[in-house]
Amino acid sequence: MTGAAQTQGSQSIKYATVTWDQLHRDARLLATELMRQYRPFRGLVAITRGGLIPAAILGRELGCRLIETVSVVSYEGEEGTQQAPKLLKAAEAAGDGEGFLIVDDLVDSGVTARYVREMLPKAVFACLYAKPDGRPYTDHYVTEVAQDTWVLFPWDMAPQFVPPLSRGSVV
C-alpha cells in the first residue's frame, strides 16, 4: 500500500493506493490465515461490488466454488450524515450464514459489515483492509488503514501521463 496526499481546494486528502499485485498478495495472505483457522467453508458471500474480486481470489485459494452475493447500498440519511443501508439482493443460498465466509474489500465505518452480519449471524467475516471504526465488525483483515485515509483500489485508478519534474510540475 502506498500513501499519497492530494489537495482539493483548501482540503488535503490522504490516499492509500493498492495495486493489483498488492491486492492479490493480501488476498492470499488472508486465505492462508483462514485455512489455518477454519474447516473448509460451505461457500462464500461476496458483498458487491468491492468484495467480488477478493472473493474470487479466496474462492480459488480455499477450493470453494459456491460464491453467493449480497448487494447493499449505503446512502446519506435525510438528516445529514447518518448512513442507512438498503438491501438490493439477499444472500439466499447462505441461510443464517452457518459454514459461510462473508468477504468484502474493506470495512470503514463498519455500517455495511454490521448490516450484512445481522442477516448472516453465523457466518465468519473477512476483508482485506480495515479502518479503526470498522475493525470491531470484521473477524479477519490483513492491513489496518487510518480512518482519515481513502483507499484507492486498482479498479478505481488508471495509469496516466505525469509531466517530468524539469517542466516545473509539483509532485
Ligand SMILES: O=P(O)(O)OC[C@H]1O[C@H](OP(=O)(O)OP(=O)(O)O)[C@H](O)[C@@H]1O
Ligand atoms: O464500512 P462502510 O463505511 O460501510 O464502508 C465499507 C463499504 O464501502 C464500500 O462499498 P460501497 O458501498 O462504496 O459500494 P461498492 O462496493 O459497490 O463500491 C466498500 O466496498 C465496503 O463495502
Ligand SMILES: Nc1nc2[nH]cnc2c(=O)[nH]1
Ligand atoms: N474505494 C473506497 N471505498 C470506500 N468505501 C468506504 N471507505 C472507502 C475507501 O476508503 N475506499
Ligand SMILES: [Mg+2]
Ligand atoms: Mg462495497
